[in-house]
Amino acid sequence: MAAKKIILHFGKDISDKPIIYHLAKDYELVFNIIKANVNPNKEGTVVLELTGEQYAKGLEFLESEGVRVQPLAEQLSRNELKCTSCGACTDICPTGALYLDRPSMEVRFDSDSCVLCQICVKVCPVKAMEVKF
């Protein structure tokens, strides 16, 4: 099964629990952490790719522990009214999620390929790439 990218939101009460360890150990899920921001006694987020037979069970476990799970695709979007199709982001995006359609030279955004590195958010000259948490 294809890896799914999700965002885990941890409340400050559970930031010290070995939650990812249980995902791997108890549910045999394979994880690849893309981005993590977890600090003791603070709210935190972890963006990861997750695969495995027991994916659904793993998610149930997370929720039972009080972790809020969100699919990643919703997190970064291109404001199509703002984007000028300049193309400046297309060779910066590491995964090719932002790319030029040839020969029209229109810029397209494939949110499935996005790993939320957010480089485009910084380099876009008109701030058309928007992150929503």
Place this chain on the structure above:
Amino acid sequence: MAIEKTYAEINEKIRSGKAVVLTAEEVISLVEEKGVSEAARQVDVVTTGTFSPMCSSGVFLNFGHSKPRIRMTKAWLNGIPAYTGIAAVDVYLGATELPEDDPCNSNYPGEFRYGGGHVIQDLLEGKSIKLEALSYGTDCYPRRELETYITLDEINEATLFNPRNAYQNYNCAVNLSGKTIYTYMGMLKPNLGNAHYCSAGQLSPLLNDPYFLTIGIGTRIFLGGGIGYVAWHGTQHFPGIQTDAEKNSYGPAGGTLAVIGDLKQMKPEWLVGTSYLGYGATLTVGIGIPIPILNEDVMSCVSITDRDLYAPVVDYSEAYSQRIPGNLGYVSYAELKTGKITINGKEIPTAPLSSYPKAREIAGELKNWILRGDFLLSEPARLLPSYQDQITAKTLDIKGV
């Protein structure tokens, strides 16, 4: 017999709805099919377009007089300083101006989220803009400070005046160094990691009139979604022909335009506040210029394609900043548009900074204006200096005292 048309004849055709107008993209296939002479016979106007960041842009504003009156010595719009050394309540707001408390690049690479260009876009969007001003008092202008809000509709004049726009051609920027650099050509990755170019190529206004056969002072143009005019040649107008060490010619180099128009009839989608990470703020400007097909020479100029137009590849890590002459060779816009070029034996990805889809939209919009009879061509009062005038760039020497 050679074709010769006058501006008056072309305008007569536009008025009577008989003019044949094509965009600079559309005319390419016609010329390939029919040849230059026949195409020159058939077509009256070719429209061009470009939509790119153009730093040398700004707006003259006249606010009207407060009660009691003030002569402004300092003025800010949404915190961005405007130049006041003009007349009492006139200011010039430049697109690259930043708030005085902007951290700039001390937070390297700086984000430059709001500058003069963003104020211009906000004005066009009808937003309310905070105006603050200070002055010393005089008998006729007693007020010393002022704080209020303005909108574009509420002020007297807003004249867009851009001293250097529509660069004829531009560098293709690369980075030879070992670290990422942040430039006005975008983020350049180390060790030739990418290449950025900035031109509409075959749609670009001055690449379609490389010898300035038609564009001059008073040429009526599409500017920021409204009608504007070419006021003069732009600053740094160096309309040479690029050649390499073996004297091979690579086409036009760097003519520029100074353009002017009434901001009040322009549109926010064609004047967009812009910022470059680690570099600064600016304004992205949409410009479209009609080229009257006066004769076959003009037709052969507008039939150029991305295959015939070349950009010099320049290292922005050192050669550009240290003003070291030379380049890493020339690449055609057709190659650049494929998404990769080969430099120093390495294949590297390319990306534009200039929107080709928007350039196409501008050329199409201008074509529609002309076809509808809403836009007549103006004959320039004087053509702009061309390569024949052999203008050369001066440099600034650092002199001691």
